[in-house]
Each structure stands twice: as structure tokens, then as C-alpha cells.
Amino acid sequence: MSARAWLVPLLPGIVAAAGVTVYVILLLVVESQVGIAALLVAGVIAVLVAARFGAAARVGAVFAERDDILNLLVILAVLTVTGFFYEDHFVLLMVATVIIYVIACLGLNLQFGYSGVLNFAGAAFFGIGCYTAAVLTKNTGVPHLVVLVAGGVMAALIGSFLLLPVLRTHSHYSAVVTIAFGLLFKIFLEVNDTLGGPQGLRVDGMNVLGWEFNDNIEIGENFEASFYVNYIVVGLIVLGFAFAFVRRVERSWIGLNLDAMRLDETAAASFGLNITRWKITAFTLGNFLTGLAGALFAMMLGFIAPTNFTFGDSLILVSIVLLGGIGNPWGLVVATVMLIIVPEKLQAIQEYRFLLFAAMVILILLFRPEGLLPRPLRTYIPGWKPK
Amino acid sequence: MTGNRKPLLASDGLSKLFGGVVALDQLDLEVFPNQILGLIGPNGSGKTTFFNVVTGIYPASGGQVKFDGADITNLSTQAVYRAGISRTFQRSRLSLSLSIFDNIMIGNHKRLNQGLWFNLVRRDAFRREFEQNFEEARELVQVFDPPLAERMFEAVSGFPMIDRRRIEICRALISRPKLLLLDEPSAGMTHEETTELMDDIFKVKERVEDLTIVIIEHEMGVIERITDACVVLNFGQKICEGTYQEVAQDSQVQEAYLGVE
Amino acid sequence: MDIGLFAQYVMNGLMLGMMYALVAVGFTLFFGVMDIINFSHGDVLMVGAFGGLATYLGLTFLGVENPWVQLAAAFAVATSAMALMGALIGKFLVLPLKKAPPLNTLLITLMLGTVLRETIRLFYPRGANPQRFPSLLPTDAYSFGNFTLRVDNMMLLAAGLLAIIGIHLLINRTKLGLAIRAVAQDEDTAKTMGINFTLIVLVTFAIGSGLAAFAGILHGLYYSEVNFGMGLLLGVIGFSSAIVGGLGNIYGAIIGGFLFAALQTLGVLAMPFASAYKDVFAFGVIILIMAWRPTGLISEKISERV
Numbered sequence: 001m002s003a004r005a006w007l008v009p010l011l012p013g014i015v016a017a018a019g020v021t022v023y024v025i026l027l028l029v030v031e032s033q034v035g036i037a038a039l040l041v042a043g044v045i046a047v048l049v050a051a052r053f054g055a056a057a058r059v060g061a062v063f064a065e066r067d068d069i070l071n072l073l074v075i076l077a078v079l080t081v082t083g084f085f086y087e088d089h090f091v092l093l094m095v096a097t098v099i100i101y102v103i104a105c106l107g108l109n110l111q112f113g114y115s116g117v118l119n120f121a122g123a124a125f126f127g128i129g130c131y132t133a134a135v136l137t138k139n140t141g142v143p144h145l146v147v148l149v150a151g152g153v154m155a156a157l158i159g160s161f162l163l164l165p166v167l168r169t170h171s172h173y174s175a176v177v178t179i180a181f182g183l184l185f186k187i188f189l190e191v192n193d194t195l196g197g198p199q200g201l202r203v204d205g206m207n208v209l210g211w212e213f214n215d216n217i218e219i220g221e222n223f224e225a226s227f228y229v230n231y232i233v234v235g236l237i238v239l240g241f242a243f244a245f246v247r248r249v250e251r252s253w254i255g256l257n258l259d260a261m262r263l264d265e266t267a268a269a270s271f272g273l274n275i276t277r278w279k280i281t282a283f284t285l286g287n288f289l290t291g292l293a294g295a296l297f298a299m300m301l302g303f304i305a306p307t308n309f310t311f312g313d314s315l316i317l318v319s320i321v322l323l324g325g326i327g328n329p330w331g332l333v334v335a336t337v338m339l340i341i342v343p344e345k346l347q348a349i350q351e352y353r354f355l356l357f358a359a360m361v362i363l364i365l366l367f368r369p370e371g372l373l374p375r376p377l378r379t380y381i382p383g384w385k386p387k
Numbered sequence: 388m389t390g391n392r393k394p395l396l397a398s399d400g401l402s403k404l405f406g407g408v409v410a411l412d413q414l415d416l417e418v419f420p421n422q423i424l425g426l427i428g429p430n431g432s433g434k435t436t437f438f439n440v441v442t443g444i445y446p447a448s449g450g451q452v453k454f455d456g457a458d459i460t461n462l463s464t465q466a467v468y469r470a471g472i473s474r475t476f477q478r479s480r481l482s483l484s485l486s487i488f489d490n491i492m493i494g495n496h497k498r499l500n501q502g503l504w505f506n507l508v509r510r511d512a513f514r515r516e517f518e519q520n521f522e523e524a525r526e527l528v529q530v531f532d533p534p535l536a537e538r539m540f541e542a543v544s545g546f547p548m549i550d551r552r553r554i555e556i557c558r559a560l561i562s563r564p565k566l567l568l569l570d571e572p573s574a575g576m577t578h579e580e581t582t583e584l585m586d587d588i589f590k591v592k593e594r595v596e597d598l599t600i601v602i603i604e605h606e607m608g609v610i611e612r613i614t615d616a617c618v619v620l621n622f623g624q625k626i627c628e629g630t631y632q633e634v635a636q637d638s639q640v641q642e643a644y645l646g647v648e
Numbered sequence: 649m650d651i652g653l654f655a656q657y658v659m660n661g662l663m664l665g666m667m668y669a670l671v672a673v674g675f676t677l678f679f680g681v682m683d684i685i686n687f688s689h690g691d692v693l694m695v696g697a698f699g700g701l702a703t704y705l706g707l708t709f710l711g712v713e714n715p716w717v718q719l720a721a722a723f724a725v726a727t728s729a730m731a732l733m734g735a736l737i738g739k740f741l742v743l744p745l746k747k748a749p750p751l752n753t754l755l756i757t758l759m760l761g762t763v764l765r766e767t768i769r770l771f772y773p774r775g776a777n778p779q780r781f782p783s784l785l786p787t788d789a790y791s792f793g794n795f796t797l798r799v800d801n802m803m804l805l806a807a808g809l810l811a812i813i814g815i816h817l818l819i820n821r822t823k824l825g826l827a828i829r830a831v832a833q834d835e836d837t838a839k840t841m842g843i844n845f846t847l848i849v850l851v852t853f854a855i856g857s858g859l860a861a862f863a864g865i866l867h868g869l870y871y872s873e874v875n876f877g878m879g880l881l882l883g884v885i886g887f888s889s890a891i892v893g894g895l896g897n898i899y900g901a902i903i904g905g906f907l908f909a910a911l912q913t914l915g916v917l918a919m920p921f922a923s924a925y926k927d928v929f930a931f932g933v934i935i936l937i938m939a940w941r942p943t944g945l946i947s948e949k950i951s952e953r954v
Contacts, residue, residue, distance in 0.1 A: 118751070120758070165939035171750045172685040176887055177938050183884065184931035191924040245507065252506035252513060253492070253499045256485075260493045263482040270442060271558070272468040272496040281503075311880060315762055322755065352770060358762035365756045366744060377486050377542060380517050386525070386539070 010069055012055070013062035017073040021080050024337070027345060028081070028091050036345050067382045071243070074333070075236060082232050092228035093300075098340045099235035100297045105320045105332045106246045107289030112318075113327040113375075114255060115282035116262030117166065118175045121182035122317035125155040125287045127309035128185075129294020130203070131195060134304055137204035144206045148238070148295045155291020156284045167279055182314050189306035200305025203298045206234070214302070231300045238296065242289055246329055251380050258282055259378075290317075312354050319357045323364055325371025334373060393456070395420045395599050396441070396472075396566055401450035403433070403440050403623070410436040412623035413450065418566070423592070423600045425614035425631065427607075429643055433623035434603045435477055438568050442474055443467045455565065469497050473559035474568035477603075479551050479575075483544040487535070487554055490543055491524045494558035527557050530594060531587045549580040553587065560591060560598075569602040573609060581606060585613055607635075619643070652794025659801065661913035662906075663870055666808035669905030670863035671886025672893065673815055674856035676901040679890070680832035681852045684742060684753045688761035689860055690883015692730055692737075695764050696861025697781070697874040698772060699726040704782055715784040722784075726861040734857025735850040743849065761879070768876040778875040781868035804866050811862055812902060818855070819898060828852055832896065881927070888934040908933075 007014075023046075027039050050056045063070040078095065085091040104126050111117045119125075129151030136147045165177045190198050205214030205227075213230040249255050257278050260268040269275055298304050320339055324331025343353040364371060394417035403411040411433045418424050426434050439445045441452055443464035452460045454470055462470070473494065481490050492499065499516065500506070506513060521539070528536040531553040535546075543554060552572055559567055572588075573581040592598055604610050610617060610631055617634045619627040621643040627634050634640055671693060678686045700722035707718050741760060745753045769775045785800035819825035830838040831848045839845050867882070868874045889908045893900025908930075915929045 112751075116751070118754075162935065165935055165942070168942040169938055170942075172754055173891065173938060173942060175685075175687075175754055176884065176891070177935055179884055180888070180931040180934040183881070184928050184935075187927045187931070188925075191928070248507045248510070253501060254503070254506045256489055256492055257496075257501070259485060259489070260482060263484065264480050266444065267476065267480040267482075268493065269464045270444070270468060270474060271494050271562075272465045273493075274465055312762065315758065318755070319759075352766070354762055355766035355770065358759040358766065361759045362741070362756055362763070365748075365752050365759075366741070369748060369752055377540060378489060379540075381514055384514075386521065 010062060010066060012058045013066070013069060014073065016059040017070075017077055021077040024077075024341075025081055025084055027341065028085065028094070030345075033346065033348060040342065040346070064376065064379065065383050067247075071240075075240070078232070078236060082229060086225040086229065089226050089228060092226045092232060094341055094344055096228050096231045096235055096300060097297075098336050099232065099239050100293045100300070101317075101320065101336045101340060102333055103235070103239050103242050103296075104290045104293035105317055105324075105336060106242050106329060107286040107291075107293070108317055108321050109286075109327065109329060109332060110246060110249065110258075110282050110289070111286035113321055114250065114258035114262065115279060116258075117279055117283050117286075118171070119178050119283070119286065120175055120311075120314050120318065121178040121185065122290055123309040123311070123313035124182045124185035125159060125290040126294035126297070126313075126317075127189070127304075127306075128155040128158050129291035129296075130298035130304045130308070131189070131201065132291070133295040133298040134201040134203040135195075137299065138202070144208055144299065147299070148292055151295025151298075152288040152290075152292035155294065156288040159283060159287035163280060163283065166283060167276055179311065182309075182311050186306050186309055186311070189309070196305070198306060200303060203302055203304060205302060206230070206296075206299040208234075213299070228300070231296070235296060238292065242292075243329060250327075250329075250378060251382075254278075254281075255378060316354070316357060319361045322361050323372055325373040325375050328371065328373050328375035331371055331373035331375070335371075392419055394418055394453075395422075395455060396601070397453045398437075398441070399451040399453070401437070401440060401452060402448045403436055403445060404448045410623050411440065411448075414620075414623065414625055416618055416625060418599060418601055420565075420599055421597065422615050423602065423613055425610040425617040426601055426603045426620065427605075427610060427617055427634075428620035428626075432620040432643075434620055435570055436623070437620070438474060438570055438601075438603070441467070442472060442568070468562075468564075471565040472568065473562060473564035473566075475552075475555045475559050475570055475572060477570040477574060479548075479555055481543050481551055481555055481558070484542055486540045486542055487528070487546075488521065488524055488539040490554055491527070491558050491561050492520065495520060495524075495561045498562055524557070524561060527561060528553070530590055531557065548575050549584060552576065552584055556588070556591070560595070563595070565597060565599060567598060567600045569600060569604075571603050571605065573604060573606050581609060585609055588613065607631075611635075650794050652792060655792070655795040657913050657917055659795075659797075661909045662805060663801065663808075663909075664912065665906035665909030666805060666812075667863050667867055667870075667882070667905075668886055668889045668908050669902040670808060670811060670859055670866075671882055672889035672901035672905045673812070673898055674860050675887050675890035676893070676896055676898055677828070677852050677856045679895045681828060681849050682738075682742060682746075684750065685757070685887065686737070686742070686853075686856075687754060687757040687883065687887075688737065688764060689757075689856070690879035690881070690886060691761040691764040692733060692857050692879070693860035693864040693867070693882055694874070694876065694879030695733070695768060695864075696726045696730040696857075697864030697868045697878070698768055698779070698876075699729050699861065700865040700868060701779060701781055701874060702772075704784070718782075719784045722865060723862065726865055727858040730861035730864075731854035731858035734853040734855075734860075737857070738850045738853035739846075742853070743846065761883070765876055765879065772876070775876055778873050781872050781874050783869070783872060785869060800869070804870055808863075808866055811859065815855075815859065815898070824851065884934070885930065888937070892937060 023043060027036065030036050030039060047056070081095060082092065104122065108119060108122050111119045132151045132154040133147050136142050136150060137144065142150065162177060162181055166174050169177060189195055195201065205212065207213060214227050216227045217225040217229055257273055260273060261275055261278055265275055316339065320332060320335045323339070324335030339357060343350050349356060396418040398414055398416045401411055401414045414437065426437065428434055436445065440447050443462050443466065446461050451458060454472065457470070459467055459470055482493070499520070525536045525539060528539065532550065535550055535553065543551060556569070556572070572584060576584065592600070602614065614631055617628065617631050618625055619634055619640050626639050626643060627637045671689065674689050675685065678684060703722045703725040704718050707721055712718065737760065741756050742753060745756060783800065785803050788799040790797045819828060827838070827843050827848050830841065830843055831845060835845060867878070885908060886905070889904035890901045891904070892907060893902070893904030911933055912926065912930050916926050
């Protein structure tokens with residue numbers, strides 16, 4: 001097959017990815033508030049126009065067929081953005097934060113996107129990962145890659161204390177279990193002195209095999225890149241694994257089990273599905289991912305305090321999953337970019353972001369409950385066609 | 388035609404109480420291999436409750452259920468399914484937002500490899516299992532309705548009631564159960580559609596060896612046409628059994644249906 | 649322990665219990681007619697308290713100084729405003745999602761709670777800080793050893809009890825109450841009997857939310873302070889009380905409220921050294937209760953048709 005024949009069908013996807021990359025770079029470059037607002041409006045109009053004239057559908061079709069190419073393109077796009085802003089701490093911190101939040105939300109997506117297991121304590125499990133990282137880096141010599149995993153394991157372990165009530169309750173009852181846990185966690189951190197109380201804890205930067213993540217990267221005399229590049233690279237690798245994992249879950253009998261359980265527990269049980277087993281699986285794996293993201297976040301920020309883990313933060317994680325389109329991992333990515341970057345850039349709304357996000361979710365629930373990027377039907381094997 | 392064979396499913400003094408309400412009252416019932424048994428009776432006579440107790444959704448308050456020689460009383464609904472009993476629901480309980488194929492595979496749970504490693508890592512092996520199951524599901528759907536088999540990856544919500552019923556029966560059949568429990572398959576369908584669906588059931592019965600069916604139905608035409616034998620329930624008790632003709636002439640049955648007390 | 653101090657704890661527990669009960673009744677009413685949980689309920693209470701406070705400040709500004717007038721106006725404005733808001737919540741957020749998955753109603757009310765909380769924090773003057781709530785009741789007090797019986801507290805308690813009795817009479821002795829009970833029992837039957845379902849749902853939301861505002865003002869008067877975050881805590885505790893008493897059961901909710909307050913008070917009494925952990929303890933108890941009796945101590949009727 002000639003290169004041309006191979007490339008042409010992919011063209012809509014490549015053009016879209018390039019366009020989005022340029023747009024994101026522009027959004028990050030522009031400083032003037034009016035300029036940013038204009039860009040946002042332009043973005044919305046562009047998406048609406050694309051949807052109106054079927055371009056969006058074509059791009060979607062390409063990506064549905066060749067989802068491996070999409071993954072590569074997105075990684076390429078992130079690296080392009082990172083390269084473009086290689087010495088800008090502020091922008092790169094935002095990029096890294098987006099990556100870490102996506103990992104955390106992938107965990108939440110396993111829980112209530114697929115399995116219908118509610119978790120309104122996402123920020124608490126994220127926080128468990130953070131505090132685990134703080135305690136381990138300060139008090140032990142555990143290698144930092146192990147610290148990452150430990151953050152996830154700790155979140156999964158503490159989550160297992162909630163398993164009994166979560167398994168035994170349904171919808172609003174289990175919602176209140178996790179809400180209570182989220183509030184308990186934050187109050188506990190505030191009154192507990194060994195974990196730093198309201199002042200929080202310092203966390204060491206990541207160090208892998210002698211490579212100090214919190215030092216800027218210097219190459220030769222004239223080149224110096226922000227140390228956040230380190231975290232973006234590690235974040236991307238973790239995200240790659242997490243994303244592939246969640247995707248494979250969805251594209252397997254396991255994903256089917258989780259959907260069946262969410263949609264009709266009684267019917268699923270009548271066909272042999274062990275509800276307990278799959279709820280435990282989804283809740284534990286989800287908390288693991290969220291905790292892992294937390295550990296990475298703590299090492300990147302170098303400092304954590306209880307105010308990072310409020311009920312409002314848990315609701316933001318839920319909002320991301322809902323806005324993006326429940327059960328669609330790509331929707332998460334889009335929603336995270338919107339919810340993290342827009343308020344950082346548009347200072348005018350920074351203060352109002354909880355209010356705006358909550359209002360947005362209300363509108364989504366009323367008028368487009370499937371989210372911005374609705375989850376497509378399951379394809380078990382991308383590109384597969386019945387003979 | 389039941390001969391002297393042993394029953395496939397037998398309930399012995401089966402009772403179910405909801406608070407003070409007696410839904411099943413010392414019910415003795417036998418279903419023989421390869422039979423199509425009609426379960427009839429007025430609303431609230433305990434037909435669906437019987438299905439729910441047999442399949443383990445409700446625990447029995449007393450008595451025993453035997454299936455294929457083994458005691459299955461109060462087994463979990465998962466265990467009953469693994470033993471070889473599948474069912475459909477009175478109010479179609481398909482997952483509307485999932486595809487036809489997804490819905491049918493939900494019914495195939497026990498024959499699919501559920502291991503984490505298999506599903507997430509051994510993708511080539513998964514692919515083979517997927518392709519094999521797809522072919523099987525497609526063949527099964529083809530028996531019912533060939534055009535439907537070409538639309539396996541469309542959401543069930545886009546199909547009319549009769550197709551949903553077909554998909555639901557396919558979901559119950561895909562795991563090759565020994566006993567199929569059909570809970571009012573004609574509900575919500577027109578007379579013509581019902582006739583069509585009954586033809587389908589016959590076709591399947593011909594194709595699948597060793598399939599026994601218990602069907603709850605209000606449409607007496609259906610019962611007359613497809614059942615080998617009938618059991619009539621009223622207030623959770625068996626008031627009559629025999630062929631449809633025998634049952635239809637029974638005075639007690641007529642009373643129950645006319646509501647004479 | 650000193651008997652006077654003990655009496656003080658009992659008094660405090662009764663006050664807490666009464667407020668929890670008022671909140672729990674709202675949850676239970678909503679659940680009764682719509683089978684939903686309105687997670688914004690606690691924040692409605694908070695907005696009600698701020699409404700009362702604003703009314704008082706407005707009257708002071710206008711030169712109306714009589715505390716009884718101020719009090720009556722605060723109650724009247726806050727309860728009626730919140731009743732209206734409750735009806736609006738029912739009409740525009742809850743009823744439209746009647747056919748959607750229950751998760752959506754839960755989320756939409758949670759998000760509405762955030763909107764209310766943030767609105768007060770951002771737009772009420774200095775709303776991010778706790779606000780002093782005026783003492784509008786007589787501050788006479790009688791001392792019995794270590795125990796001080798304050799007249800204002802007795803009046804608050806009496807007001808709360810009156811509200812509870814009022815709800816009881818409304819539900820059991822009026823035609824409206826009969827209609828609410830009918831809808832709670834079986835929506836379809838109620839409709840065929842000519843009951844206007846939508847109207848009853850809206851009225852129920854109005855009653856529940858008005859009650860929350862009432863409780864909010866009592867809360868402000870008792871603690872002499874209100875803040876934008878108070879609703880979240882009260883909401884979760886009120887909801888838990890309703891669950892403990894079996895959702896949909898009004899008397900269960902009242903008992904649940906007092907039970908919960910008793911548990912909290914006992915927790916503090918038993919472990920005075922750990923009083924900083926009193927809320928941790930409260931939430932821990934909620935989680936334990938849910939694990940032990942997932943649908944409450946007095947079980948909610950569950951009848952799923954299969």
C-alpha cells in the first residue's frame with residue numbers, strides 16, 4: 001500500500017488534531033482577557049459549525065476506525081504544546097495538572113461511568129494518594145516510582161473500608177456514604193496534628209534513579225527547560241497505561257459486565273453476573289487510579305493541605321466525568337482541558353469557577369444528559385467488521 | 388407424552404409469603420423434559436412469583452425446588468442460571484442503550500472467559516472468543532429474523548417491541564439452557580406480532596435439542612397453540628392441570644377467570 | 649459527672665435533635681412524593697438563614713428596632729422565599745428529570761446545592777466569612793448550679809416542637825395532607841382519584857423547603873452565627889437522620905433526628921479528649937449505620953417488580 005493510500009483516509013483526523021493543537025497553543029499564549037474570551041467564543045463557534053456541516057462526524061469516524069492513530073496524535077499534540085512552552089512554568093504546570101486530573105477521572109469513570117458505583121469522595125481518594133506520597137517521601141527512602149504505586153494502593157485499601165456500605169446500598173444511599181467519607185476525610189486532616197493539620201505537609205520532588213524532577217532541565221550552555229517537563233513526561237506515560245487499561249476494560253466482557261450491572265442489576269444477576277465481585281473490582285481499581293494520580297500531583301506541587309480536598313473538589317471531578325460524557329474517556333480529556341485551563345486563563349471567572357461548573361452541569365443534565373461527547377456504542381475490536 | 392420420565396423441574400410444597408400475603412401456597416408442579424408447559428391464571432395468582440422463586444430472586448418461604456435431580460431451593464440467581472435455567476422478564480429488561488450483540492452476550496455470561504488477564508492482556512485470544520461468539524449470536528438471531536442479524540451493533544432502543552422480545556429470547560437462549568422461562572412474551576405486542584413470535588419459538592425449539600419451556604401467557608390463543616400441557620394457578624395454588632382443552636373446560640378455571648367467588 | 653453539666657449537654661442535644669428532625673422531615677417528604685433525594689436541601693436551609701439575617705438587617709436599616717417585629721418578619725420572609733424556591737426547584741429541576749435515571753436527579757440537586765453555596769459566598773457582602781446572627785429573643789437566664797436555663801433556648805425548642813406538631817397536623821388532619829399521603833402511597837392511583845400530581849409535588853417541595861428555612865433561622869438564633877457552608881453538614885446529617893428513621897416515614901425522620909443528636913452528644917460526653925473529632929465521629933457513625941442497616945433502622949418498603 002502506498003503512503004498516499006494510507007494517509008488520505010486519515011486526513012480528517014490529522015487536520016483536526018493539528019487544528020486543536022494550534023488552538024490550545026493560541027489559548028495558552030494569549031494574555032489579554034478579551035483575546036481569551038474571543039478565542040473561547042471562536043472555539044465554540046468552530047465546533048458548532050463543524051458539527052453542522054458533518055466535519056465532526058467524519059473526524060469521529062476516522063478516530064473510531066483508527067483509534068491507535070488518535071492516541072499517537074494526541075501524545076504528539078501534548079508534546080508539541082510542551083515543546084512550544086518549554087520554559088514557561090505556569091503553562092506547563094497547567095498541562096501537567098490536566099494530565100493528572102485525567103488519570104484521576106479515569107478512575108471515577110470506571111466507577112460511576114461504567115459500573116454505576118457512585119463516588120462523591122474523589123478528592124478524598126486523590127488526597128489519600130497525596131498524603132501517602134508526602135509521608136513516604138519525607139520519612140522513608142522508598143523509591144519514588146514505588147511511591148506512586150503506593151499512593152494508588154493506599155487509596156484502594158482505605159476505599160475497601162467503604163466497600164461494605166457501598167456494596168449494601170443503592171443510589172442515594174451509597175451517595176451519602178461517599179459524601180460522608182469525603183467530609184470525614186477533610187475534617188480528619190484538619191484536626192490531626194501528625195499529618196500537619198490545616199497547614200498541610202511538604203512533599204519531596206520526584207527522583208528516579210538520581211534524576212531530580214524538580215531541577216530544570218539543562219542541556220549545554222543555552223538550553224534550559226522547565227522542570228515541569230519531567231512531570232509531563234511521567235504523567236503522559238502513566239496516563240498512557242491508565243488510558244489503555246480503561247479502554248481495554250471497556251472493550252472486553254468486563255466492560256460489558258459493568259454496563260449490564262449499571263443498567264439493570266437484577267437482570268444482570270439473573271444471567272450469572274456476580275454483582276459483588278464486579279462492584280469491588282470497579283471501586284478498587286477506580287480508587288487506585290485516583291490515588292496514583294494524587295501521589296504524582298503531590299510530588300509535583302511539593303506541598304499539600306486539606307483545603308485541596310474539599311467536597312467541592314470532589315464535585316469538580318464528578319463534573320468533569322459528566323460534562324465530557326459519562327463513560328467516554330475522550331470526553332474526559334476534553335472536559336478536563338476546559339475545566340482546568342479556562343478558569344486559569346480567564347482570571348475573571350477564576351473566583352466563580354465552582355459556581356459556573358455547577359451551573360454548567362445542571363444545564364447539561366437538563367438538556368444534554370449524555371454529555372458533550374456522548375459515549376459511542378461498544379466496539380470490542382476497533383476497525384473490526386463482521387464477515 | 389410425559390411418559391414415566393423424571394421431571395426436569397419439580398416444586399414440592401413451594402410457598403412464598405410477602406408479609407401476610409400468600410403468593411405461592413404449597414405449590415406442587417412438575418415440568419418434564421422437552422415439554423412446553425403453559426402457566427396460566429388471573430393477575431396476581433402467583434405465576435411470576437413462581438419464576439422469581441425458582442430463579443432465586445426471591446427466597447422461598449417453604450417447600451423445595453428440584454432441577455435436574457438437584458435441590459436448587461434458595462440458590463442464588465447466579466447459581467440457578469449456571470445450573471441451566473434462563474428467563475425473560477414480563478417487562479422487557481433489556482439494556483436499551485447497549486447493542487443487540489451486547490445484550491445477547493449478557494445472557495452468555497457463564498460461557499465467556501471472565502478473567503482479568505484474559506480480557507485485558509491476551510487480546511488475541513479475546514478476539515478469537517469474541518469472533519466465535521459473534522457468529523453464534525448471529526446465527527441464533529437469524530433463526531428469528533435474518534434482517535435483525537445484520538444490525539447486531541445497533542442500540543436496542545432503536546428497535547420495536549417485537550424485535551426487543553426476540554432479542555430478549557436470544558439472550559436467554561444463547562447460553563444453551565435446559566429450561567427456558569418465558570414471562571408473558573406477548574405483552575405489549577399486537578395479535579399478528581404475537582403469532583409471529585410464537586412461530587419463532589417453534590423454530591427455535593426444533594433447532595435446539597433438549598429445550599424445555601415454561602411460558603406464562605394471558606393470550607389463550609398462544610397457550611392453545613404451543614403448549615403440551617397447562618397448569619392453572621389461582622391465589623398461589625394449583626387449581627387444575629392437563630392439556631389446554633381439558634383445562635379450558637374445567638369449571639373451577641372458568642370461575643377463577645370470571646371472578647366468581 | 650456533674651448533674652448541671654449533664655443537663656447542659658441534654659439541652660444542647662435536644663436543640664440539635666430538633667434541628668436535625670426539621671431537616672430530616674423535609675428529606676422524607678420529598679422522598680415520599682417523588683422517590684428522590686433533594687441534596688440541595690441543606691443549602692436551602694442555609695439560604696433561608698441568610699434570608700432571615702438580611703431581612704433583619706434591612707429592617708434595622710429602615711429603623712424598625714422592635715425585636716419581635718424583626719423576628720416575625722425574618723421568619724415570614726425566609727420561609728416564604730424558601731417555600732417559593734423549593735417549588736421552583738421541584739418544577740424546573742426535579743420534575744423534568746422524572747423519567748431520567750435517579751442518578752441524574754441526585755446530581756442535579758447536588759450541583760444546585762453548590763450553586764446556592766457559592767452564590768452566598770460570592771455575592772452576599774463578605775459572604776465567605778461567618779456572619780453574626782442577632783439575638784432577637786429575651787436573654788433572661790435562670791441558674792441551677794452549673795446549669796443555666798436560658799429563656800431564648802426554651803423558646804427555640806418550643807418553636808421547633810410547634811413546627812413539628814404543625815407538620816403532623818398538616819399531614820394527618822387536612823385534605824392537603826391526605827393528598828400528599830395519597831401521592832406518596834401510589835402516584836397512579838392518586839392521579840386517577842383526581843389529585844393534581846404536579847401541584848402536590850410542588851406544594852410538598854414548598855412545605856419542606858419552608859421548613860428548612862425555619863430551621864435555618866432557629867440554627868442562627870441558637871449559635872448566633874451563620875455561614876455559607878453550614879448547609880452541607882446539616883444536609884448530610886439531616887439526610888442520614890431521615891434514613892435512620894426509614895425514608896418516607898415522617899415520625900421515623902423525627903426520631904432519627906433526635907437519635908442522631910443523642911449519638912453525637914454521647915460521643916462528646918464519652919470521649920471529651922477527642923472533641924475535635926466530633927464531626928469525624930458523626931460521619932463515621934453515618935457510614936457504619938449504612939453498612940449495618942442499608943435502608944435505615946425502620947426499613948423503607950422495597951418492592952421491586954420483576
